[in-house]
Structures are given as structure tokens and as C-alpha cells.
Amino acid sequence: MSENKVEVRNLTKKFGDLLVLNNASFSIKNGEFVCLVGPTGCGKTTFLNLLVKLLEPTSGEILIDGEPADPKKHNISFVFQEPSAFPWLTVEENIRSGLELKHMSAGVIKERTEEILNMLGLEKVRKSYPHELSASTEQRIVIGRSFALHPDLLLMDEPYAAMDIKVRYFLEDEVIRLWKATGSTVIFITHNIEEAVYLAERCLVMSPKPTTIKSEISIDLPRPRDISSPEFIRLREEITDMIKWW
């Protein structure tokens, strides 16, 4: 296995005349937790869509494990920005759905589903349908469905944006725990800088359109991180200033 999980080379994406990603190059190491921050509309979602081949780049390439992404081969899990629980499945069935699509064995499906229901506190509502639950619970279902796959590459597009602060803190710790337990590579998009500094080993800061990687900041604070420590606040302000600058 190559050292880099994701390799982005001279990536350019246009929608018609609109130049969104402009010749961006960077790489993400195996097992790394990377946060992508940048202003709304700079192309963060577009980048993830290119990465999983939902879109084709205008030029340049993105490689996963040294080859073009293939969801059938790579164990990828994508938490979309929009609500995406399957409305016709119960909570439990939603969590199982990814594992079933991948034809996992019945034993694994059962074990992982119970583990996730338990971890995210969804046991009580396992037989409910998503529309019977709150928006933040629906998002928890979606996150559980992704975690259940124990993905090699976990992509999360502003997953906690709509959540209240308590649930968000809890889920931030859970994504760290999952990442530690499974050794997966995580690309986490957020516009919440505190969240980025809390989670990331490395933070990629994107410029407004036409977008390139403006800067990258390594964060090697010990975990669990203390959001009120001077070092944490310094990093948070450093990134905030970078974004304010434009």
C-alpha cells in the first residue's frame, strides 16, 4: 500500500464557465484525520464528489490508494451534507443498509448494527422511521450507517452543522473514537473552525473561488483536546484570521 491514501494532482473543475477548483494539488496520508475548511461555495462538496467519482474533473486527477476511485473496490463512506437517511427504512434497517449493499455476512451485519445502535443511543428508536424523529437524530442515523461500514476512507461533509452543541461535542468524540479504533482515513469538511481544530491532525484551508489550498496547518495537540487551552485558542485564531483576510 502506498503511503498516501488520497493523492490530488493539478485538480481543476469548471461548471460551464464557472471555475471552481483551480489547479489544486495535495495529498492525504493513510490513517490521517484531515479537516477541510473554507468559505461557503468554495468547492468543498465539489471536491468530495470528484473524489468519489460522482463528478468528473475538468483536468487533473484524484487517486485513492494510487488508482482512480472505485466505490465497488474501495471501502468508502460518505456522509452527505443534505439529510440522507432512507425514509422507507427504519432506524435499524438504515444502519444495516450499507452493510447489506456490500453483501456482508449476516453475523457481521448483526454485530455491527447492535454496536452502532448502542454507541449512538438509537436502541429505543430502532423501529422508528426517520421522519418520526428530529433532524439531528436523522443525521445520527446517517452517521451510524457510515460508521457501521468501518470504512477505510470516511468522508464527512459538514455532518454536524445542524446539531445542537451537546450532540455535536458527543459526536466529535465518537468520530475520533471510530477513527482510532478502525485506523481509517477521515476527510471532514466543516465551516466551524473550533470543530476543525478540535478534530484534525491537519487542517487544509481553502481560498474562495477559484479555489486552491491556501494553507495547511498541522495540529498536534494531545487528545482529548482542551478547547480553552491557550495553544488551542491560538490555532483557532490563526485559522480564523486566515479566512478573515480575504
Next chain:
Amino acid sequence: MISKKEKRIRLLLSIAGLVIFFGVWEMAVQMGFISSRILSPPSKVVSAFIQKLTDTKPEGATLITHFLMSFKLALSAFLAAVIIGVPLGLFMGQYKAFDRFLTPIFEIIRPIPPIAWIPIVILVAGIGMSGKVFIIFVAAFVPCVINSYLGIKLTSPVLVNVARTFGASDWQIFTKVCIPSSLNMVFTGVRNALGASWSTLVAAEMLASTGGLGYMIQMGRQLIRPDIILVGMLTIGCTGALLSWLLGLLEKKVAPWRYR
């Protein structure tokens, strides 16, 4: 959740609606606002209904015979339309080749009202069973295809993308995402198809037939027997309502998520 009290009020309202409707009708005829030669009162219709259950007079068959004839006809045509129309619509929605190949023909057939088929069908197939089955089939087929097609087309792209990034095959996306997501639309289509087949049945039978509810209604007109006409109409109405209710039960079984 609605409370017990709320439920009772709703039920009372429904019953009140029926009672007032039939009450006003009965009074209008009894008090002579409308001549009973033109419109029979509900009481007369009920007694005619009970009598027609066993009596073959005046037009030659009992209500049950007429009903079964119509029911078999409509149901077989309706089922054929569902069995062919729904999968066809689903495939047209999902697969571009199906869409391109079939949509132009379908768009031409779609605006032709089912009764406009009657003359050509009588010429080709006569007034027997097969001709009428075909007309009702056309009537039911169109809503089945349209709604199934739209159901697939309206599937949320995000949900498709979720499945795709999980590595789902095209077939899995079709069967595990697009079809479940379109089920409610499909059921609406099937419900419309049921209504269409029932109403077209009467049109087909009134034009050319030797039996059935439509035939009975037509004979009632010729013999100036409004009670028989109304027995036929109400039988059609009640059966339609009953079938629609049964279909609703089936939908709650097959697609329960919308009903919680």
C-alpha cells in the same frame, strides 16, 4: 396522534354527511320538488336493490349476475394494466434506452381518452369480452405507467449517491433505492388506475354490451326505470369505494413508512 375524541368527531361528521345527502334527496322527491318518474328516492332505490338481487326482470339478469360480469371484466383488465404498466413505467424511469424507445409512442397514446378507443376496438374485436378488456386496460395502463415513471424520476439524487458511494450496482440502486422511493407514487397511480378502469367499464358496457352494470343502467334508461339506473350507479360507487379502501390497506402493509 389523533385522540379518541377527535376520531369520534370525524366519524360523526362523515356519517352526518351521508345522512344529510340521502335525507335531502329523499325529501326532495317525497315532497314533490322532483318527480319520482325522473328520480327515485333512496328508499325506492334500496327496495329496488333488494329486489334486483334475485329478480331478473325487467332486462334479463339479476344484479349479482351483472355485477360479477362487470367485476371480472374490470378486475382482469385492471390487474393486467398494473402488472404490465407498473414495471414498464419503472424501467422507463430508470433506463434511458427504455425511456427513449417508448416515451414517444406513449406520449401519443396518453392524450387519447379511453372511450375514443371504443369504435376502433368494436371494429377490430367486436363487442365481446376481449374488446372491453382492452379499453379498460388502456384506461388503467396510462396512470400506472405515468406514476411509476415519475416515482423513479423523483427519487432524491442524494439517496442514489449514498448507495453509489457504498459501491451499489446499478441494479441494486434500482431495486433498493429507486423502487422503494417511488412506491407511494406507484400506489397513487394504481389507485387512479382503479378509478379509471371502473368508470371506463360503464362507458364500454353502455355502448356495446349484452350484460353488466353499464348495460343494466342503459336498459334502465330505455325502460324509464330511474330506480334501476340508480341501483347500478350506487353499486358502482360503493364497489369503487370499497376497492379503493382495500388498496389503501394494502399500501399500508407494503409501504408503511408514510402512515406513522
